[in-house]
Amino acid sequence: MTTLTLSKALNAGLRKALENDPKVLIMGEDVGKLGGVFRVTDGLQKDFGEARVIDTPLAESGIVGTAIGLALRGYRPVCEIQFDGFVYPAADQIISQLAKMRYRSRGHVSLPIVIRIPFGGGIGAVEHHSESPEVIFAHTAGLRVVACADAADAFAMIQQSISSDDPVIFFEPKRRYWDKGEVDTVAGVTGALPFDQAKTVLDGTDVTLLTYGPTVRTGLESALAARQAGRSIEVLDLRSLSPLDVDTICASVRKTGRCVVVHEAPVYAGLGAEIAARVTEQCFYHLEAPVLRVGGFATPYPPSRLEDHYLPDLDRILDAVDRTFGY
């Protein structure tokens, strides 16, 4: 076991993938010499060369579009989109091209492409650097959408995503890049939890708290605080946002009878809405309260001096937990 930050764990996972498969490529803006603006690809171009770690022109649609061509040629590109708010120029290539190619070709074509996106707020950034666009991609059939929340998962899930024959949108919680965790970099990913499954990060009996990415840590902190008040919160890290691991979610809700979904993305038409609908359908007779959601408002992401009000924090989460006991 090695103690690594989440960004270093991603770097180690990418390095493993480059070592294990000569078809793996990394491409994006500033990913080579600079090592990425968050240093996730630090040192990889030096060790694997400019043909495999490609500093691209500054054009997101171009990055994803050429990655599709490289994948058609048998490569496994890992694209970096520098910030969440910069992915939209690539929307046609991701939504209309990448996601649908297997379907359009009746299974003749696989596009094993990973698109890494640092997402979420809380770093005091300017506009377009703090967004959570995951539901746009979760709504798009043909894409897998995952989010890692800790260093060990970052290391394993990036490799699992690269090995997947489906396109994967890989969300990285940017304000947790510097969080440290224990990572077994020697062991492969064979024993790791499959990347389309949710995991229970804290057992509990009274409420199920479902979250992913940066708010997993917030959820855990909320659960520890609630414990002092005598409430036992079970925290699930969803990890896979599409497909959702509905079985694991519903097993927990049937046990606790209460469910709160937390994400930074706007609550309106967010992933929490899909979860609430499915939990209601499948756990109706087990529910003690409606499924409640905590997340961003139906506004654009605010200026950073206001982001603490926008982002779900411990108090807003505990407020929702309390409300589930009011029915």
Place this chain on the structure above:
Amino acid sequence: MTVESGAATTAAQPTPEMPDQAGEFIQLLTPEGERIDHPDYPLDLSAADIRAMYRDLVLVRRIDTEAISLQRQGELGIWASLLGQEAAQIGSARGLEPTDMVFPTYREHGVAWCRGIDPVRLLELYRGVSHGGWDPEEHKFHLYTIVIGSQTLHATGYAMGIQRDGADEAVIAYFGDGATSQGDVNEAFVFASVFNAPIVFFCQNNQWAISAPLERQSRVPLYQRARGFGFPGVRVDGNDVLACYAVTKKAMQAAREGQGPTLIEAYTYRMGAHTTTDDPTRYRLASELEMWKLRDPIERVRAYLVRTGLAEPDFFAEVEAEAKQLGARVREACRTMPDPPPLAIFDNVYAEPTSILRAEREQYAAYLDSFASEENEEASSR
């Protein structure tokens, strides 16, 4: 948005300039069927090769005519006609090596023909039976792309892959004059240029992007755009199958030899509607069409073959008979094409169906089965 009268947009030229007046136009066969030599484009084709190209031209026009009729009869939802662009497509496609990769738009029926795609597969798409569905690698012909210009980036990436493989291959990306305004096409030019990718950008300038004339896309001749991106551009008579062949062959060879991309502007004309849903009489003059009919891409080859005695009258009769046969086969295959089974909706979304998809498929299958069992009950109660 409202536009004040008088403040309307800058005046567009009413009719496209004829390229031979504008110069810089590679032509090896005049509209009258006369061969002219060009020092940079010596022709390496035998009489048999030219007869084969004539056959291609006639057969793809027949496929097109049949498809339009099938759409009128309700057998196809829509059809995008290639009428007038046969030479640009057959000439360029015959200038490729079998190992070269093609990225088409949705109008490249002539190129598809040259890559061995059965025309019935094209009709599947326009009938609504599939989204394409052929194996791109088997034919070295990618799926039709409908979003304008998106495929140029795929083509560029594929060419970057060829570079990494060190293969003696190149890529050709087809697109139209309208597509040159798209961001993706411009990004493809940038990527191909800075990475010196082995790719040829083949723009069929058919003068119209549905109702928008060329003047709405560009103030400069399209082939001149290439210079700004740092690679050569060349304009060819797109209705001259021999010139399209020679220019494409040379550009592909340059790409294979590591000289990077070329932009070819094939100057042609969309003689039909944009698709069968379109009505070009609303936006262009009949006289324009009449002018282009005199430049027909097939007639000039026929005139050349007749004048030079490179083909006997029997040859033309054989090609005509073959075209009739092909038309009949396409018609019959289209009319008898079955719909896919309903549960095929759920196939090939992911490498393996996800839990969400499996559940939806099971639920819908059970729903469909419920009708079957109702029918059985009704039948048994009678």
